[in-house]
Amino acid sequence: MKSITINGSQRESVGKKATKALRNAGQVPCVIYGGDKSLHFSAPELAFSKLVYTPNAHTVVIALDNGESYNAVMQDIQFHPVTDRIIHVDFYQIFENKEITMEIPVKTIGSSKGVMNGGNLRMPYRKLRVKAIPSKLPDFIEIDITPLKIGSKFYITELENEDYKFLHPENTVVCQVRRSRLAVVDEEEEGEEEGAEGTEGAAEGSEAPAADAAQE
Incomplete structure (x- = not known):
C-alpha cells in the first residue's frame, strides 16, 4: 500500500486556547493512538489534501520536527460544520507485525454483459473492511465485472485470498x-431462464398424479 508523509510538530499544550490558536494559524491538531502513550502534534491543513481528498487508501508516515517518525493510518477526521475545513484528525499507530483494520476502496474493471444489455450495476459497498498486517494491505480491491449478466451477483467469497481477511459476512453481495425496464435479455440468458422454468414445471407436473391418486 502506498504511503503519504505528513510533516508536523509535536505540541505540548492541548487546551482549548492552544488548539484555537493552532487552527487560526492554519494548523490542524492531531493525536496518534496505539503506541505506549498518546502523542499530540499539529500539521498544516494543506498537508492532508492527498490523504483526505482521494478515493484511494493510504498509510501515513508522520515525521515530526524533533526527528521522530511514526507509521500510522487515519482513524477519524472532523470537519467544521460551516466552513468544511479540517479541524481535527486521529491516527492509529501501526506496527509491521501487528494486524490492523482498514476500509479499502473497490474498483471494477471490464464491461458487464448485463449492463451492455441495459441492466443496472449496483454496488452496495464502495469500500470493504479488511484486516491484515500493513505490508499485505492492498491499495484497492479489484473486481472484474465482465462475466456479470442481468440478475448475476458477485459475492465477497469470490475475493478471498491469503494476504488479507474480509470483515463481512460470507453472503455479502459486493456488486x-x-x-x-429498458433491459434486453439476450438469447443465452433467456434460454437459461426458460430452462429453469421448465425444470420447475416438470417438478410441479410430477407432483400432480400423486395428488390425483390421493383424491381417488
Whole structure:
C-alpha cells in the first residue's frame, strides 16, 4: 500500500486556547493512538489534501520536527460544520507485525454483459473492511465485472485470498446487475431462464398424479 508523509510538530499544550490558536494559524491538531502513550502534534491543513481528498487508501508516515517518525493510518477526521475545513484528525499507530483494520476502496474493471444489455450495476459497498498486517494491505480491491449478466451477483467469497481477511459476512453481495425496464435479455440468458422454468414445471407436473391418486 502506498504511503503519504505528513510533516508536523509535536505540541505540548492541548487546551482549548492552544488548539484555537493552532487552527487560526492554519494548523490542524492531531493525536496518534496505539503506541505506549498518546502523542499530540499539529500539521498544516494543506498537508492532508492527498490523504483526505482521494478515493484511494493510504498509510501515513508522520515525521515530526524533533526527528521522530511514526507509521500510522487515519482513524477519524472532523470537519467544521460551516466552513468544511479540517479541524481535527486521529491516527492509529501501526506496527509491521501487528494486524490492523482498514476500509479499502473497490474498483471494477471490464464491461458487464448485463449492463451492455441495459441492466443496472449496483454496488452496495464502495469500500470493504479488511484486516491484515500493513505490508499485505492492498491499495484497492479489484473486481472484474465482465462475466456479470442481468440478475448475476458477485459475492465477497469470490475475493478471498491469503494476504488479507474480509470483515463481512460470507453472503455479502459486493456488486450485482439488476434488470431495468429498458433491459434486453439476450438469447443465452433467456434460454437459461426458460430452462429453469421448465425444470420447475416438470417438478410441479410430477407432483400432480400423486395428488390425483390421493383424491381417488
